Amino acid sequence: MIDPFRFEFFVNGVLVATLAGALCGLTGVFITLRGMSYLGHGLSHSVFGGFAAASLVQVDYYLAAGVWGVASALVINRVARSRGIGSDAAIGVVTTASFALGVALLTVFGSRGPSFDAALFGSIVGVRTLDVVVVAGVLVLAVVAVLTRYRALLFTTFDPEVAAASGIAVGRVDVLLMCVLSLAILATLTIIGVTLVAAALVVPAVVARMLARTFALLLPVAALVGAGTGFVGMNLSYHVDVPSGTTIVLVGAVVFAVVYAGTARYHH
Amino acid sequence: MRTIPSSPTEGTLVELSGVDHSYGGTPAVYGVDLTVTPEELTAVVGPSGSGKTTLLRLLLGTLRPTRGVVRRRPGLAVGYVPQLETINWDFPVTVRECVLMARRQSRPWPWPTRAERLEVAEVLERLGIASVAGRRVRELSGGQQQRMFLARALLRRPALLLLDEPTSGLDLATRHDILHLLGELNRRGTAILLTTHDLNGIATHLPRVICLARTVVAHGPPESVIRPDILERTFGARLEVLEHLGLRVVVDREAGRRVGVS
Numbered sequence: 001m002i003d004p005f006r007f008e009f010f011v012n013g014v015l016v017a018t019l020a021g022a023l024c025g026l027t028g029v030f031i032t033l034r035g036m037s038y039l040g041h042g043l044s045h046s047v048f049g050g051f052a053a054a055s056l057v058q059v060d061y062y063l064a065a066g067v068w069g070v071a072s073a074l075v076i077n078r079v080a081r082s083r084g085i086g087s088d089a090a091i092g093v094v095t096t097a098s099f100a101l102g103v104a105l106l107t108v109f110g111s112r113g114p115s116f117d118a119a120l121f122g123s124i125v126g127v128r129t130l131d132v133v134v135v136a137g138v139l140v141l142a143v144v145a146v147l148t149r150y151r152a153l154l155f156t157t158f159d160p161e162v163a164a165a166s167g168i169a170v171g172r173v174d175v176l177l178m179c180v181l182s183l184a185i186l187a188t189l190t191i192i193g194v195t196l197v198a199a200a201l202v203v204p205a206v207v208a209r210m211l212a213r214t215f216a217l218l219l220p221v222a223a224l225v226g227a228g229t230g231f232v233g234m235n236l237s238y239h240v241d242v243p244s245g246t247t248i249v250l251v252g253a254v255v256f257a258v259v260y261a262g263t264a265r266y267h268h
Numbered sequence: 269m270r271t272i273p274s275s276p277t278e279g280t281l282v283e284l285s286g287v288d289h290s291y292g293g294t295p296a297v298y299g300v301d302l303t304v305t306p307e308e309l310t311a312v313v314g315p316s317g318s319g320k321t322t323l324l325r326l327l328l329g330t331l332r333p334t335r336g337v338v339r340r341r342p343g344l345a346v347g348y349v350p351q352l353e354t355i356n357w358d359f360p361v362t363v364r365e366c367v368l369m370a371r372r373q374s375r376p377w378p379w380p381t382r383a384e385r386l387e388v389a390e391v392l393e394r395l396g397i398a399s400v401a402g403r404r405v406r407e408l409s410g411g412q413q414q415r416m417f418l419a420r421a422l423l424r425r426p427a428l429l430l431l432d433e434p435t436s437g438l439d440l441a442t443r444h445d446i447l448h449l450l451g452e453l454n455r456r457g458t459a460i461l462l463t464t465h466d467l468n469g470i471a472t473h474l475p476r477v478i479c480l481a482r483t484v485v486a487h488g489p490p491e492s493v494i495r496p497d498i499l500e501r502t503f504g505a506r507l508e509v510l511e512h513l514g515l516r517v518v519v520d521r522e523a524g525r526r527v528g529v530s
Contacts, residue, residue, distance in 0.1 A: 148376045158369065159369075164330050213402075
């Protein structure tokens with residue numbers, strides 16, 4: 001069998017999958033604890049609209065999809081809070097409309113960037129050095145945000161009302177988290193795909209919750225689980241010739257099942 | 269009218285004048301005039317939906333009045349203990365981590381300073397929960413959960429402590445412990461205002477009672493407030509008040525009649 005690490009695209013792919021796994025694991029901890037897993041799912045669909053628009057207006061995919069993703073996240077945040085519509089309904093409206101617009105644009109105008117299938121299910125092919133740099137940059141940004149705003153993020157996630165009463169600008173922390181989430185989805189999308197990003201956000205966080213006893217440990221454990229499943233899933237993708245998003249998520253599901261069974265026995 | 273950020277009258281911590289608060293048109297409280305002074309220990313009583321939690325939030329500052337003025341002493345530190353039912357107890361956080369949330373992060377990295385660690389250990393020791401510092405919050409008993417939130421509130425060194433139903437769902441002995449703790453804090457100079465449904469177990473034992481039915485029906489010492497006419501206006505039910513060993517005891521004879529036992 002040919003050693004896949006001889007190919008630059010594969011090395012890049014593994015690097016992106018590993019870093020993106022860590023990024024999603026870290027971000028996913030806050031997303032799942034805030035009951036916002038559906039937001040991750042929705043935002044990945046929303047970013048797809050930006051992906052399609054990038055082809056149309058001929059700007060870089062990251063720029064268009066990034067602006068689109070952050071804008072959708074902020075619109076959802078605003079709609080959900082201001083009119084008593086509820087976040088699940090706001091997410092449903094904003095993100096599906098954005099996804100549908102993306103599909104319409106791609107159907108009519110076609111794509112200059114990754115293919116339609118690659119955007120939906122993730123692809124190992126054509127991962128550029130730029131993709132590695134982007135995902136590494138976003139990961140560094142997320143780590144810095146989590147470290148410097150750790151207590152505020154924890155307090156507003158656990159008990160937002162008392163956090164606000166203690167002088168924490170809860171709204172600003174929410175916006176920060178929304179931005180980090182949008183960027184994480186954006187950086188992950190080409191490898192994992194629109195339809196499966198939510199799993200990359202949720203699975204490592206849930207596995208870490210079964211393993212870690214303290215919140216301080218939860219974050220590195222989730223990042224490690226995410227990175228591990230990304231690395232193994234990407235290698236598997238090459239060998240079994242299945243889209244990378246699919247194998248990464250399936251590896252995550254197996255890890256979840258094993259840890260679930262193991263910790264259930266331990267708890268008994 | 270809007271909130272005027274001026275100081276309250278000399279010697280008060282918070283002052284509410286003509287305060288209304290509505291959630292989408294329905295007034296939760298209206299026409300509330302109230303002062304909270306240093307070192308007071310007060311129970312707010314009223315039926316469900318009488319605006320007790322809204323009143324606490326107005327005092328706390330997380331809600332703004334839709335009418336009227338709230339004046340707070342400049343720099344006033346307020347501690348808040350929420351209702352236990354509002355918390356996600358499956359949240360993966362330890363007691364120590366939860367208490368430390370109250371301290372604002374002063375450095376770019378999140379690890380607590382030595383002084384912070386000592387401070388948390390001290391407050392946990394003081395509240396008798398040092399032995400469960402490393403436990404996850406869901407592994408605590410109701411009394412320990414209440415003490416943990418009390419510890420978190422105390423870490424802010426509050427001059428005013430607000431507690432929402434601090435004894436709801438607790439057994440008798442734990443309720444006594446919590447009340448004893450609150451009494452001690454109050455004697456050391458912390459003003460305390462708590463909401464409760466428990467007239468006989470708590471309200472009649474505290475120096476001041478506020479009867480709330482969306483507006484303040486009456487306030488003052490139990491002997492002047494715990495009266496059948498005031499209780500009827502507050503709860504919309506006929507309650508009798510007996511004197512026993514110098515204490516007021518509220519009797520709900522109507523409930524007995526309804527179930528046919530008296």
